Amino acid sequence: MTPRCETERFVLRRFVDGDLDELAAMVADNDQMRFYPRPKTREEASAWLSRNLELYRDPGYGIWLIESRTSSRFLGYCGIRPLALDDAAEVEIAWHVRKACWGRGVATETATAARDAAFGRFGVSRLVAIIPPEHGASRRVAEKIGMRYERATAVDGEPLVVYGIARS
Numbered sequence: 001m002t003p004r005c006e007t008e009r010f011v012l013r014r015f016v017d018g019d020l021d022e023l024a025a026m027v028a029d030n031d032q033m034r035f036y037p038r039p040k041t042r043e044e045a046s047a048w049l050s051r052n053l054e055l056y057r058d059p060g061y062g063i064w065l066i067e068s069r070t071s072s073r074f075l076g077y078c079g080i081r082p083l084a085l086d087d088a089a090e091v092e093i094a095w096h097v098r099k100a101c102w103g104r105g106v107a108t109e110t111a112t113a114a115r116d117a118a119f120g121r122f123g124v125s126r127l128v129a130i131i132p133p134e135h136g137a138s139r140r141v142a143e144k145i146g147m148r149y150e151r152a153t154a155v156d157g158e159p160l161v162v163y164g165i166a167r168s
Contacts (some may be wrong), residue, residue: 012064
């Protein structure tokens with residue numbers, strides 16, 4: 001399958017059904033999910049994957065699996081997707097990297113590629129990231145890719161902060 005984005009170290013490609021085992025293992029891990037309300041079940045991971053596969057058809061983009069260029073190893077995910085936030089239609093940029101890869105620039109490098117694809121190939125005019133307020137590493141990634149803090153909000157009762165960036 002043709003990758004959606006490539007960086008010096010990583011390939012961002014479409015998820016396929018066969019990626020469920022690695023995705024489910026990642027999102028079931030307590031440490032991995034410490035900034036989420038709770039770990040996810042395999043069934044929840046499967047439902048997320050199914051919704052994401054639908055996004056590839058309409059609007060034509062979604063969240064992509066991150067692979068190492070050298071080993072093709074699953075490292076997490078990063079990409080863009082439509083989002084209804086505070087009664088507005090937005091496009092979210094999201095990243096979630098396996099804990100074994102934290103602190104190695106994976107999120108920043110892949111989020112930069114996803115941002116560039118959103119503004120270039122997909123013609124998106126604005127991106128938002130929604131981040132738990134205490135998730136300093138994720139807030140730094142948003143800032144490194146040019147996003148700026150906009151406001152605090154809540155989704156399903158969970159406090160979040162919104163970072164945004166417009167295509168220049």
